[in-house]
Amino acid sequence: MVYKATHRIGDCSIALPVNTHEADNTLEKALTTHPAFRWAALSDVGKSRDVNEDACRVEPEIGLFVVSDGMGGHKGGHLASGIVTEDLPVMIENKLHTLRSGRAHAVRRVFKTTLAEQSKQLWMEAVVGEHGFREMGATVVVLLIRDSRAYVANLGDSRIYRLRRTGLKQLTRDHSVVSELLEAGRILPHEAQTHEARGQITQYIGMDDTKAAPHLRTFALRKGDRLLLCTDGLTDMLDDLAIRRILTTNADPDAACRALVDEANDAGGHDNITVVVVDCVKA
Numbered sequence: 001m002v003y004k005a006t007h008r009i010g011d012c013s014i015a016l017p018v019n020t021h022e023a024d025n026t027l028e029k030a031l032t033t034h035p036a037f038r039w040a041a042l043s044d045v046g047k048s049r050d051v052n053e054d055a056c057r058v059e060p061e062i063g064l065f066v067v068s069d070g071m072g073g074h075k076g077g078h079l080a081s082g083i084v085t086e087d088l089p090v091m092i093e094n095k096l097h098t099l100r101s102g103r104a105h106a107v108r109r110v111f112k113t114t115l116a117e118q119s120k121q122l123w124m125e126a127v128v129g130e131h132g133f134r135e136m137g138a139t140v141v142v143l144l145i146r147d148s149r150a151y152v153a154n155l156g157d158s159r160i161y162r163l164r165r166t167g168l169k170q171l172t173r174d175h176s177v178v179s180e181l182l183e184a185g186r187i188l189p190h191e192a193q194t195h196e197a198r199g200q201i202t203q204y205i206g207m208d209d210t211k212a213a214p215h216l217r218t219f220a221l222r223k224g225d226r227l228l229l230c231t232d233g234l235t236d237m238l239d240d241l242a243i244r245r246i247l248t249t250n251a252d253p254d255a256a257c258r259a260l261v262d263e264a265n266d267a268g269g270h271d272n273i274t275v276v277v278v279d280c281v282k283a
Helices: 073-097 103-130 175-182 241-248 254-265
Strands: 005-009 012-016 028-033 038-042 054-059 062-071 138-148 150-155 159-162 167-172 215-220 226-230 272-282
Touching: 005 175, 028 150, 038 054, 038 254, 054 073, 054 272, 062 226, 062 272, 073 103, 073 138, 103 138, 103 150, 103 215, 138 159, 138 226, 138 272, 150 159, 167 241, 226 241, 226 254, 241 254, 254 272
Parallel strands: 012 054
Antiparallel strands: 005 012, 028 038, 038 272, 054 062, 062 138, 138 150, 150 215, 159 167, 159 226, 226 272
8 A cells, every 4th residue: 555645725635645745725726647637626615605615535546536515504514525525535445445356337336335334424423423513414426537437426416527529418416306306397497596496405425324325327438538526616606508618718627627616706606616627638
């Protein structure tokens, strides 16, 4: 096992070699390269909140990216997303090391079991933990790049998008009341933006003792694929057309992250905004 230090920049933490030093930036960001991908991450409190309840974690050595949006009030939400981004990568990495098969179904099973375990652990922490945040919970999106494939999982309404020449595609499924109403044809897309149930999610990390059921998918990566992980602080402010335009016109991952956050803030910045952009440079 290679020993790693955690480089924390605000609410984004990155596993880096031990000989690194911390940077203190108001606008938290990170940028690095990898033989198979380049990536950048940016998290901002937005214009309406005092506390950033988003968190993200990047483990470049194993190609793992995690973004979480906390719920349960300022302190509870901040704590929940922090627990998820600290604990979940360790759980996933440990299970990946014990895999006898590297086939896609085995990796998907790792995602399914670890997210369910993390959800139960956070629920127990909320019920019997010393912090006293009984309504604590968090959304999560996870991306793993392994053997030229991408593995995606989510609970809640944080998202992962893929940009290809064919266009922008949402890879995750929103676990929300509004999404269910849209799928059932009970409301129209333009009604979703102002619906009274907006923001009510149906699956998340920390939901009672019911087993969480993450949405899972995997696909073969292509050179030139661009992946975006984000919280709803971005997608509530910018529609898919705006997101596609920004990702298309900013070739550098760091510039893309900054442009996404800046435009979300210009549109109102009603929530915390966290984005991670990952470019596939080798398929």
